[in-house]
Amino acid sequence: MVVEVDAKGIGEHGNKLSKFLCRDVFVINPDKVYWQEGDNIDVSTESFLVAKDLEILSENADKQKNSVSFHKNKTRLPHWLDLVLFKKFGAVYSPEYNRYEYNLDLNEQEVKVYLGTYFPRSYAEAFCVFDDLLSNHNYLNILNGKPQINILDYGCGTGGELIGLLVALSKYLNTTKEINVTVVDGNSNALNSLREIASELKSRTHHNISLACIEKTIETEEDLENMIGDSLYHFVLNSKMVCELISKKVIADNAYSKVADVLTSLMAEDGILYMLDVTTMDSNLRQFYPRLMNQELNEYLSNNKSFATLLPLACSSWYSCKEACFIQQTFCVSHSQKHNDESRVCYRLICRQNFKDKVFSENASLKDCKHIIYPTKFEQNDLSAFCAKSINGTNIIDTYNINK
Ligand SMILES: C[S@@+](CC[C@H](N)C(=O)[O-])C[C@H]1O[C@@H](n2cnc3c(N)ncnc32)[C@H](O)[C@@H]1O
Secondary structure (H helix, E strand, C coil): CEEECCCCCCCHHHHHHHHHHHHCEEECCEEEEEEECCCCCCCCCCCCHHHHHHHHHHHHHHHHHHHHCCCCCEEEHHHHHHHHHHHHHCCCCCCCCCHHHHHCCHHHHHHHHHHHHHHHHHHHHHHHHHHHHHHCCHHHHHHHCHHHHHHHCCCCCCCHHHHHHHHHHHHHHCCCCCEEEEECCCCCHHHHHHHHHHHHHHHCCEEEEEEEEEECCCCCCCHCCCCCCCCCEEEEEEECCHHHHHHHHCCCCCCHHHHHHHCCCCEEEEEEEEEEEEECCCCCCCHHHHHHHHHHHHHHHHHCEEEEEECCHHHHHCCCCCCCCCCCCEEEECCCCEECCCCCCCCEEEHHHHHHHCCCCCHHHHHHHEECCCCHHHHHHHHHHHCCHHHHCCCEEECHHHHH
């Protein structure tokens, strides 16, 4: 049996309905959804009222799906890194979500599981994002002109995202650079691993990399500000850390905007902040991290006009939006222990407004496009795949494809 519901705006709630009913809910149009009860849909019966609609919908959707160009989201660990992690350090692939929701207190053995399971994911996310970004010629020219590049990784842990960025820089920047890296984290076991991995990388890149490790636990909001000297950074990374500051109530409220406020102040004129987090729900706040991140960062940026969103393009276009929307991107990494291991994250790139205007000249027609913010839902023809502000757009684009 097929249950079809016609109700104004119901398409937006496909997701919630699906969770509530424990069934796949299909969105036919903004005001019409359906789901299946029982085992098989008998398409030969008169009762299959929506068959015609669905055929047309899926034909159109297939055409559109094939024409969307998505951002890079798949990679492999470099062979040397695979050997270092799994052979030299005895890293272990063993996904176990509950233990690794909080990582400040990981012991040496647990860090091995982090290295074998979560480090490759963080590596892949950052490598893919920066691989796309560095394909932008204007931006690459600016970096090429610098003798020195400063990087800060705040909440680095074992530094998967840092190594992902450094490998991308080695791929794109052919002339030798002085790369000064500062990392901050409260877990000494994780920092020890990062030091060793960075020294393995040093011997495999043409860049000169120096590393300064700051071991520091953030206990209060004030600690956020009293951390790092007066250097300015071209890349500021913050990966999967704010969720832990929220879950342990280290920062009582607006954690994303408070961390962003501190980190943007450390950005060079042409610096980029990469802020990424998991997409699960905070059990105290009963709110999903992407919703918190989006709402807080939009609010922060609308009060701090000298900074702007670079990605996602939807938040860059509708910069005064106040929606707490759910964004999710899937990345895949392959290595010797697992083929196509998936991670689901939400992220934002922020830079200075005048740098963005100069380097990433924006196509005015972005506001006429329908932006995919949740590709898995796009595959399922679900309306929650799109940024709500862009729902009337015509041309469908991936809102994370900076090279659209
Ligand atoms: C999920 S791990 C992320 C590690 C790495 N950035 C990545 O993406 O793979 C979170 C990191 O934040 C650090 N962290 C959490 N709370 C912290 C705090 N209050 N002070 C300092 N570091 C903290 C943990 O030690 C851990 O290394």
